[in-house]
Each structure stands twice: as C-alpha cells, then as structure tokens.
Amino acid sequence: GENVEQHPSTLSVQEGDSAVIKCTYSDSASNYFPWYKQELGKGPQLIIDIRSNVGEKKDQRIAVTLNKTAKHFSLHITETQPEDSAVYFCAASMDDKIIFGKGTRLHILP
Amino acid sequence: DVKVTQSSRYLVKRTGEKVFLECVQDMDHENMFWYRQDPGLGLRLIYFSYDVKMKEKGDIPEGYSVSREKKERFSLILESASTNQTSMYLCASSQQGADGYTFGSGTRLTVV
Numbered sequence: 001g002e003n004v005e006q007h008p009s010t011l012s013v014q015e016g017d018s019a020v021i022k023c024t025y026s027d028s029a030s031n032y033f034p035w036y037k038q039e040l041g042k043g044p045q046l047i048i049d050i051r052s053n054v055g056e057k058k059d060q061r062i063a064v065t066l067n068k069t070a071k072h073f074s075l076h077i078t079e080t081q082p083e084d085s086a087v088y089f090c091a092a093s094m095d096d097k098i099i100f101g102k103g104t105r106l107h108i109l110p
Numbered sequence: 111d112v113k114v115t116q117s118s119r120y121l122v123k124r125t126g127e128k129v130f131l132e133c134v135q136d137m138d139h140e141n142m143f144w145y146r147q148d149p150g151l152g153l154r155l156i157y158f159s160y161d162v163k164m165k166e167k168g169d170i171p172e173g174y175s176v177s178r179e180k181k182e183r184f185s186l187i188l189e190s191a192s193t194n195q196t197s198m199y200l201c202a203s204s205q206q207g208a209d210g211y212t213f214g215s216g217t218r219l220t221v222v
Binding site: 006009032034036041042043044045046049089091096097098099100101102103 | 212213
C-alpha cells in the first residue's frame with residue numbers, strides 16, 4: 001500500500017522568511033496530493049492540493065510542487081506570518097482513501 | 111456553512127466501558143472516515159465507509175467497530191475501552207471519488 005514520508009517533523013522559521021515542507025510517496029499510482037493545516041484544538045483543514053497532471057500550483061503565499069518521477073512533493077509558504085503556526089500534513093491518494101504523512105509542526109518566531 | 115460535527119469535544123471513560131463516538135455530516139457526502147491522531151504517529155485510519163451499511167477496515171481496526179445506518183451519520187464504537195485507546199479521534203467525510211476530506215473538530219478521549 002501507499003506510504004507517505006514527511007520531513008521535517010518540526011520547523012522553526014523567522015517571521016517573514018519562507019518555510020518548506022517535503023514529502024515522498026511510494027505508490028506511483030497515486031494521483032492526488034492534498035495538504036492540510038491543523039490549528040490547536042481544531043481538525044485538519046485542506047489548504048491546497050495538486051493532481052498528478054500538474055507540476056506546480058500556487059495560492060497567494062502558499063505553493064505546492066510535484067515531481068512525479070522522483071515521487072516528491074513539497075509545500076512552500078512565503079512571507080510567513082504568526083497565523084501560519086500550526087501542524088501541516090501532506091497526503092497522497094489514488095482513490096477515495098487518503099494516506100497522510102506524520103505531520104510537521106511549524107513555529108513562526110517573532 | 112457545511113460541516114462535519116462530532117458530538118463530544120472531550121470524553122472521559124473508564125476501562126471496560128462501551129464507548130460511542132458520533133459523527134454527522136451535512137454535505138450529503140458518500141464517504142466517511144474515522145482516524146485517530148497520536149503525537150509522532152500522525153493520522154491513522156481506523157475504519158471507513160463508502161455507503162450506508164457499508165464498512166471497511168482501515169490500518170488499525172482492532173478494538174473498534176463502526177455503524178453507518180444513515181448516510182449522514184458514522185459512529186465509532188469502542189467495544190471495551192482500554193487505556194491505549196486514549197487519543198484524539200477525528201471524523202472526516204468526502205464526496206465519492208472527489209477531492210480532499212472535510213474533518214470534524216475531533217473528540218479527545220481519555221480512558222482511565
């Protein structure tokens with residue numbers, strides 16, 4: 001079955017700097033890659049997603065890139081702000097079931 | 111505002127009790143899922159359902175069962191709660207074959 005590895009587990013960046021979270025997946029049949037943000041006391045929320053026929057997608061300060069050959073995908077957050085502090089999960093799917101990475105706790109330092 | 115609602119935010123139960131965690135979605139979604147979330151282990155799939163009265167085991171089904179009598183409601187049952195089932199439980203739903211999940215806010219269950 002699919003396995004998703006996520007790095008780093010913890011990331012601290014200065015406010016205003018960029019943050020990058022990287023994931024790899026094992027099953028080349030996976031074709032959908034969502035990213036979730038989980039704030040304290042809440043369930044994860046979908047923030048951006050990408051499909052396997054696209055290499056990059058951007059939405060304001062966040063972007064996701066996908067390298068199908070290497071089975072890598074990454075989340076990029078630019079101009080980080082205090083409200084970006086949260087746990088971020090990457091995930092991969094080829095059908096209705098999504099497999100999640102273990103999460104990255106992002107700290108934005110003042 | 112569409113949502114997934116989990117009936118309890120916090121729950122404390124005794125070892126050996128039968129525990130019901132309820133989840134209701136108002137989006138007419140086909141698929142519903144139960145996950146548990148533990149530090150360092152991420153989200154692990156317990157059970158899921160693609161239709162009413164249908165259920166499939168996820169990665170960690172032992173000690174759990176589920177019920178889906180109506181499309182909008184998916185219940186997770188701990189037949190005899192144990193301390194190693196202390197965790198955050200998250201319910202999610204999605205449209206069939208479509209995009210990402212919508213999650214509930216979670217139920218933090220403590221078994222003492």
